[in-house]
Amino acid sequence: MTKIPISGTQLTIGYKKNNPILTNLNFELKPSKLTCLLGENGVGKSTLIQNLCGSLKPFSGEVKLFGKNIVNYSVSEISTKISLVLTDKISADLMTVYELIAIGRIPYTGFFGGLQNADRQIIDSALQLLKIEHLRNCYISELSDGQLQKALIAKALVQNCPIMILDEPTAFLDFTSKFEIMKLLSELSKNQHLSILVSTHDIDLAMKFADDIWILDKKELISDSVDNILKNNELQRIVKNSEVMDFLFGK
Amino acid sequence: MNLKFIVVAVLILIFGLLNIMVGSVNIPIGEIIDVIFGKSLNDINNVIILQSRVPQSLTAIFAGSALSVSGLLLQTVFRNPLAGPSILGVSTGASFGVALIILSFGHLWVNNSLSYNLLIIFGALFGAILVLGIILFISNFVKNNLMLLIIGVMISYISSSAISFLNFFSSADSVKTFAVWGMGNFSGVTSEQIPFFVISISFFLFLTFLLVKPLDVMLLGDNYARGVGLNIKLNRNLLLFATGILTAIVTAFCGPVTFIGLSVPHISRLILKTNSHKLLLPFTIMVGSLIALICNLLCICFPKYGVLPLNVVTPLFGAPIIIYIIFNQHKLHNFN
Numbered sequence: 001m002t003k004i005p006i007s008g009t010q011l012t013i014g015y016k017k018n019n020p021i022l023t024n025l026n027f028e029l030k031p032s033k034l035t036c037l038l039g040e041n042g043v044g045k046s047t048l049i050q051n052l053c054g055s056l057k058p059f060s061g062e063v064k065l066f067g068k069n070i071v072n073y074s075v076s077e078i079s080t081k082i083s084l085v086l087t088d089k090i091s092a093d094l095m096t097v098y099e100l101i102a103i104g105r106i107p108y109t110g111f112f113g114g115l116q117n118a119d120r121q122i123i124d125s126a127l128q129l130l131k132i133e134h135l136r137n138c139y140i141s142e143l144s145d146g147q148l149q150k151a152l153i154a155k156a157l158v159q160n161c162p163i164m165i166l167d168e169p170t171a172f173l174d175f176t177s178k179f180e181i182m183k184l185l186s187e188l189s190k191n192q193h194l195s196i197l198v199s200t201h202d203i204d205l206a207m208k209f210a211d212d213i214w215i216l217d218k219k220e221l222i223s224d225s226v227d228n229i230l231k232n233n234e235l236q237r238i239v240k241n242s243e244v245m246d247f248l249f250g251k
Numbered sequence: 252m253n254l255k256f257i258v259v260a261v262l263i264l265i266f267g268l269l270n271i272m273v274g275s276v277n278i279p280i281g282e283i284i285d286v287i288f289g290k291s292l293n294d295i296n297n298v299i300i301l302q303s304r305v306p307q308s309l310t311a312i313f314a315g316s317a318l319s320v321s322g323l324l325l326q327t328v329f330r331n332p333l334a335g336p337s338i339l340g341v342s343t344g345a346s347f348g349v350a351l352i353i354l355s356f357g358h359l360w361v362n363n364s365l366s367y368n369l370l371i372i373f374g375a376l377f378g379a380i381l382v383l384g385i386i387l388f389i390s391n392f393v394k395n396n397l398m399l400l401i402i403g404v405m406i407s408y409i410s411s412s413a414i415s416f417l418n419f420f421s422s423a424d425s426v427k428t429f430a431v432w433g434m435g436n437f438s439g440v441t442s443e444q445i446p447f448f449v450i451s452i453s454f455f456l457f458l459t460f461l462l463v464k465p466l467d468v469m470l471l472g473d474n475y476a477r478g479v480g481l482n483i484k485l486n487r488n489l490l491l492f493a494t495g496i497l498t499a500i501v502t503a504f505c506g507p508v509t510f511i512g513l514s515v516p517h518i519s520r521l522i523l524k525t526n527s528h529k530l531l532l533p534f535t536i537m538v539g540s541l542i543a544l545i546c547n548l549l550c551i552c553f554p555k556y557g558v559l560p561l562n563v564v565t566p567l568f569g570a571p572i573i574i575y576i577i578f579n580q581h582k583l584h585n586f587n
Contacts, residue, residue, distance in 0.1 A: 055474065
């Protein structure tokens with residue numbers, strides 16, 4: 001039986017113990033599926049993601065990574081299970097795309113971080129898979145936002161983890177790039193058997209490409225398939241304006 | 252790439268020789284070679300070269316490389332292009348530690364004995380680590396890089412005040428020793444002290460090479476670094492300790508030398524056009540040595556008027572670099 005990649009039970013999270021942001025969350029991330037995490041600004045999506053990758057600890061309840069409480073994993077163990085694409089700014093003007101992607105191999109390289117042939121092959125195939133081979137020697141400061149996201153996804157990909165978590169990878173992108181990124185993630189989940197969790201505000205694209213949807217509001221986290229989410233009108237929790245709803249799904 | 256390393260190496264050799272040739276007595280290159288190989292019969296030249304000029308050049312080479320590496324590590328760890336040992340107050344912190352030693356115990360010790368030197372280094376290290384600790388602590392709350400720099404500058408002022416305060420209550424002799432030291436120079440390391448200076452700096456430079464793997468990752472920030480399994484706290488503390496000790500050793504012997512630590516990493520990046528520390532670290536060491544040799548040459552090339560203090564020369568090329576970075580807005584923006 002395949003274990004659930006990530007699950008949460010009775011999770012209470014936040015930054016101050018006496019004032020948690022979210023309480024009593026329960027969820028399971030499905031293996032080899034693309035799951036989109038939707039929620040309004042400030043509801044705690046990034047906080048949840050930080051708890052899922054072990055950089056924040058929940059006040060109560062537990063996050064399980066393949067059935068084992070994540071607090072019992074070391075940082076380096078987690079780095080072989082979960083790869084990340086974050087919104088953090090990168091302060092390395094003069095780093096090339098290849099060097100950026102190579103950082104994804106860090107958990108597997110030796111003391112000085114030198115790349116072996118096997119590492120280089122993995123990086124090359126990631127460049128091919130994301131169709132950014134022509135960018136390999138470009139500085140990351142020269143990339144468009146969409147190209148940078150692809151490079152960051154390639155970096156996450158070469159980390160060879162069964163789980164990939166992305167925090168708003170489509171923010172600030174033009175529509176074509178948003179579409180391409182979401183399509184790419186959907187393909188990766190199927191072809192590379194990755195369990196992918198993406199937080200996003202692009203509800204329309206999430207409905208098109210995701211297998212599962214997590215909807216986070218102040219009270220709870222609803223997780224279900226796209227069809228059920230639509231059938232049960234769960235989107236109302238995060239889209240309160242009926243005009244917006246009509247726009248998204250046509251009257 | 253290799254060519255750039257070779258060019259800098261040749262320049263180090265040329266400026267190293269010039270540093271030995273130029274001074275109140277100009278010595279031709281043939282004589283220098285004779286002295287180094289023990290063939291010269293001229294006792295005066297022997298003394299000048301072996302007791303004064305070679306130690307001074309070696310001091311410039313190693314002090315320059317140590318300060319430059321400190322600057323590189325600080326810029327990477329704080330992800331801030333304007334970080335450097337003098338700007339963040341690390342040098343002034345070290346000065347404070349030295350002031351504490353010179354001004355309170357200076358009259359009790361025989362100058363230049365090993366125990367006195369070690370005590371001064373200990374004082375410098377104490378001051379440097381103290382300031383780094385404070386900056387690190389504050390950086391947990393102040394995420395904005397410019398604000399953090401301003402806090403560094405303020406800490407610098409506080410240490411300067413504390414130093415003046417100590418001066419005020421000290422004997423005239425101690426104050427003079429301290430004032431001369433404070434202007435910065437590469438001639439303060441005697442031929443007896445030079446082995447200690449060279450070996451200790453080489454040792455800690457070697458240690459920074461062992462930390463080359465985390466350095467590139469740190470440019471991506473804490474979250475990505477943790478994401479690839481890096482122990483952030485441990486690595487950051489090791490790097491800051493290395494920075495502190497390198498700055499402390501140089502400051503103890505040469506005084507608070509400004510701008511070299513800040514500007515050399517930028518010069519290195521501009522020439523190599525890379526962020527990869529595997530290349531940047533050795534290149535920064537070389538460029539740091541070269542720049543320090545050039546600065547020292549400028550200080551000693553007007554022997555009629557004496558020797559210029561080092562800190563008169565270093566801002567001449569250091570300050571324009573800062574202005575360049577500020578003009579080069581997108582670079583600053585990317586660091587924030």
